Amino acid sequence: MAQKVLMAGNEAAGEGAVQAGCDAYFGYPITPQNELTAHMARRMPELGRVFIQAESELAAINMVYGASAAGKRAMTSSSSPGISLKQEGISYIAASRLPAVVVNVQRGGPGLGNIGPSQGDYWQATRGGGHGDYRSIVLAPASAQEMFDLTARAFELADRYRMCAIVLADAYLGQMMEPVVIPDEPFPAPPPKPWALTGCEGRPPRLVRSLLLGEGELERHTYALFDTYRQVEREETRWEAMAAEDADVVLVAYGMCARICREAVALGRRQGMRLGLIRPITLWPFPNQALTVAAAGARGVLVVEMSMGQMAQDVRLALEGRRPIALLGRPAFLPEAQEVLECAAALLEARKQ
């Protein structure tokens, strides 16, 4: 009988990691994700696993690098300013082809910003974030349940593709308490890791590195990384569609904004406005195809985000100018369903003229 527990999103993400077999957690305090670190400080030692409070986010992500290089499932979590500090490590993790899970409970920025919700790290997460030519898988939960499910899933994806999987949440999702179902069945065991550093007894020494000085070596390595990324695009793109088949206006939103948009779709339909929703669950890879299909019969697309048009760029890239796109961007505040309806109505009105 699966357990149903009332949990804050931050705790749910931590418990998802625990259930998925996270061997080591490394964190540094930052609001609004502290409940996750506190959860791991309690859970990991009681299971005989590793928890370290690091001296900085730099140290924490590099501990992830170490534990992962040693073949173990490792994660860190933070919020926007701390995630900026982790970018160096994420770049090395990408280059060294190490699996890693990073949870970003986004807050307002740039700089210290505030400690409220925001989606301002969309570009940072989906474009790589650190230096160099690479990608991270980016998962966007929209409930405490998905904080649990997608964090657990992130470990599988990270291991399967040997890359960083980022769970991109926000302050609402981290703090909000909701019922979470914890499944009884165990998560799949990690795959074999024939590259892990375990000591070279009975085999040649192994090397985890990112410096590739040989003629053509870096280029070959980057092509190989992108072969993997193309496979991720083919196999791991996820989204949720709501009433998108006959929509006049397709809303595109992720995370908390998508929950507001679900409400807006229901309200709009009651008022005779045919709204639909595409909610990307993977922000990278972005659901280009699903969006193209949904938008084909629509008169316009409305992007709703807690940032100033970051995801709207991906929508533009997906639609390649085939449909008009409007933006409802609130940089550090969750829009209300009524605002969404007004923007959708304005978009339809503009199309009439």
Added chain:
Amino acid sequence: MKTLYERPDTLRRCLTHYCAGCGHGIVHRLIAEVVDELGIRGRTVGAAPVGCAVLAHQYLKVDMCEPAHGRTPEVVAAIKRVRPECVVFSYQGDGDLAAIGTAETIHVANRGEPVTVFFVNNAVYGMTGGQMAPTTMLTQRTTTTPTGRDAGYHGHPIRVCELLATLDGPAYIERVTLTNPDRVRQARRAVRKGFLTQIERNGYSLVEFLSPCPTYWRMAPIEAMRFIEDEMTKVYPLGVFRDWEAPGAAKGKTRK
């Protein structure tokens, strides 16, 4: 027939990229000899620094990684936490350990992580072409201290062993050098003790090597060795700065 000299199994048979008179080759060899002697090659994991020894993994036949500049102590600390059966070491230069990685250096030592840090101090950034290091000595000329390091302008050289010895975490800290066969034998004993501190006592150890960089000191190799003896050891005295095994020493608590 008695064997007087042979290449350690752990040292790969190849030419290194190091300059003539560089100390890294000696330190590599000492580590390799001790790894062989302790029979730990099959369970050793090392981390190469960013710096002249970034390619140390080409010379040492053990599992290795090559993390970001300065972060190696935390990388090996994490490896040790998830694989306590492994013997881990981080190999670092002065810029790596005492400038960009100062926080990692101090906190790994302070937590008493059972890792061994080999710190090669040649008072200069070698790989990037001879800039000032945190350990560059006063009046020493580098490309970024063209008229010599000036305490009022560039700050003072950092004494890492002394600094870390103020912490309660470390179990063993020693500074050695490589200037003559006696010194090299002492350095070898320190490497051995460093590893044994980790293996037998589950404690943190750091061995600092005062090491020559003839290229960026603009000296002949033999002059560089003399410079260490005559000048560098005045700023960086050789000796043991922490040893829980010494008679009468306060015994710290190792990590559980």
